[in-house]
Amino acid sequence: MGKDVFVVGAGVIGLSTAIRALEAGLNVTIFAETFPGDKKSIKYTSCWAAANHVSVAATNALLHHLERETLPVFLGLIKEDPLVPVMVRPHRAYSQVFGSDDQKQNDHLSECYSDFRTLKANELPDGVAHGAVFSTVCIDVPRYLPYLMNRFLSGGGRAFRVTLPSLSALLSAKDRPDLVPFPPTSTNTPPSFDPVAIINCTGIGAFSMGDVKDTNVYPTRGEVLIIRAPWISHGLFYFFKDNHMSYIIPRQSGDVILGGTFQVDDWHPVSRPETIRFIKERGIEAYPELLPLSKREMRNIEDLDVVEECVGLRPTRKGGVRAEVTSLHVGAKIFPIVHNYGHGGAGYQSSWGSARLAVELLKSVLE
Numbered sequence: 237m238g239k240d241v242f243v244v245g246a247g248v249i250g251l252s253t254a255i256r257a258l259e260a261g262l263n264v265t266i267f268a269e270t271f272p273g274d275k276k277s278i279k280y281t282s283c284w285a286a287a288n289h290v291s292v293a294a295t296n297a298l299l300h301h302l303e304r305e306t307l308p309v310f311l312g313l314i315k316e317d318p319l320v321p322v323m324v325r326p327h328r329a330y331s332q333v334f335g336s337d338d339q340k341q342n343d344h345l346s347e348c349y350s351d352f353r354t355l356k357a358n359e360l361p362d363g364v365a366h367g368a369v370f371s372t373v374c375i376d377v378p379r380y381l382p383y384l385m386n387r388f389l390s391g392g393g394r395a396f397r398v399t400l401p402s403l404s405a406l407l408s409a410k411d412r413p414d415l416v417p418f419p420p421t422s423t424n425t426p427p428s429f430d431p432v433a434i435i436n437c438t439g440i441g442a443f444s445m446g447d448v449k450d451t452n453v454y455p456t457r458g459e460v461l462i463i464r465a466p467w468i469s470h471g472l473f474y475f476f477k478d479n480h481m482s483y484i485i486p487r488q489s490g491d492v493i494l495g496g497t498f499q500v501d502d503w504h505p506v507s508r509p510e511t512i513r514f515i516k517e518r519g520i521e522a523y524p525e526l527l528p529l530s531k532r533e534m535r536n537i538e539d540l541d542v543v544e545e546c547v548g549l550r551p552t553r554k555g556g557v558r559a560e561v562t563s564l565h566v567g568a569k570i571f572p573i574v575h576n577y578g579h580g581g582a583g584y585q586s587s588w589g590s591a592r593l594a595v596e597l598l599k600s601v602l603e
């Protein structure tokens with residue numbers, strides 16, 4: 237049948253979508269500038285994520301739906317394959333003050349996570365007015381992205397590294413930049429110029445892609461630390477009185493993410509010393525157990541075992557995730573484009589739902 241589908245982007249969204257498109261029997265090729273295993277880059281948000289699945293009530297209905305659909309898929313992966321780099325851990329939510337919005341968020345969480353439970357007063361640490369606990373998944377990002385890539389390649393998918401000036405550059409012999417097979421050892425020849433559709437999974441995409449820019453997309457900058465603390469066995473969101481949230485997300489590897497910031501429209505690509513200091517101070521205030529046992533009394537931020545300082549740009553979009561079909565005119569031809577980007581701080585927790593939806597849109601254009 238020769239139904240060639242192009243997926244642009246190899247972040248968590250592009251990879252998950254490409255896997256689902258392969259499973260639907262299509263001939264799928266990924267094109268991207270950055271791939272799993274590359275040196276970390278500010279242009280590749282997926283490599284910086286924490287990442288867990290904790291649904292946030294403030295966002296829109298479509299995203300909620302996609303998040304809900306994604307949790308059981310992760311749980312299924314764990315069941316099928318004990319080596320998958322995703323684990324179930326208890327997650328605690330602590331608040332210093334508790335108002336009606338917090339109550340709404342709690343009601344939402346109790347609908348999403350079946351073992352959600354409000355903590356009793358005698359279970360709360362000093363200074364915490366309200367707390368809850370439930371089980372959810374934590375994704376070990378540096379292992380999960382290569383896991384997705386391998387799943388795609390071993391399923392018969394092909395991939396090429398390329399920096400695209402536009403999506404249409406993939407569709408004409410005149411404009412197409414050089415394609416380098418990924419992995420470089422593969423002997424795949426580049427596909428033709430007539431895919432049945434292109435799936436646009438370029439995240440924040442703003443670094444190039446000169447043709448049509450979606451001006452609704454902007455970054456929510458996240459600065460976090462990776463801490464070595466293999467003794468931490470649960471996640472934590474700690475809401476301070478002043479609205480700052482400290483968060484802790486453990487990984488299978490024994491590393492722990494300590495966050496962090498949510499800075500709207502801030503493109504600064506590297507960490508800021510004063511922010512790092514603030515994250516550390518709030519982190520050990522919220523959870524002194526981040527420090528090694530012998531150092532806990534002193535509460536000195538210098539005793540945190542910092543592995544890395546990280547900055548990622550969450551691809552946020554006014555109006556939320558873009559899940560729709562448009563078309564691209566190249567010469568006399570018209571190509572359908574399925575959009576799947578703008579997942580903000582929720583790309584992992586909505587990944588499998590988004591992939592399913594994009595492939596459904598794809599099938600609708602193929603009919």
Ligand SMILES: Cc1cc2nc3c(=O)[nH]c(=O)nc-3n(C[C@H](O)[C@H](O)[C@H](O)COP(=O)(O)OP(=O)(O)OC[C@H]3O[C@@H](n4cnc5c(N)ncnc54)[C@H](O)[C@@H]3O)c2cc1C
Nearest residue numbers: 245246247249269270281282288400439458548583584585
């Ligand atoms: C600190 C932090 C913590 C986070 N924590 C969580 C969490 O706990 N849970 C959660 O669900 N999410 C979390 N996120 C959000 C999550 O990381 C993003 O939603 C997700 O990674 C977006 O993935 P993406 O595939 O859309 O984009 P990206 O990962 O940025 O991928 C974009 C792809 O498109 C390619 N591309 C773009 N432009 C071009 C071009 N011109 N030519 C060729 N290729 C191009 C890139 O090379 C790349 O391969 C967090 C993010 C940060 C920063």
Ligand SMILES: *[C@@H]1O[C@H](CO)[C@@H](O)[C@H](O)[C@H]1NC(C)=O
Nearest residue numbers: 237238239240263426427428
């Ligand atoms: C997939 O694409 C390649 C390259 O364009 C082509 O050689 C192959 O026949 C295609 N396979 C299917 C099943 O369409």
Ligand SMILES: *[C@@H]1O[C@H](CO)[C@@H](O)[C@H](O)[C@H]1NC(C)=O
Nearest residue numbers: 436438439440441448449450
């Ligand atoms: C593809 O997605 C990017 C967002 O990353 C957007 O700016 C761009 O407009 C989309 N491309 C097309 C041709 O619509």
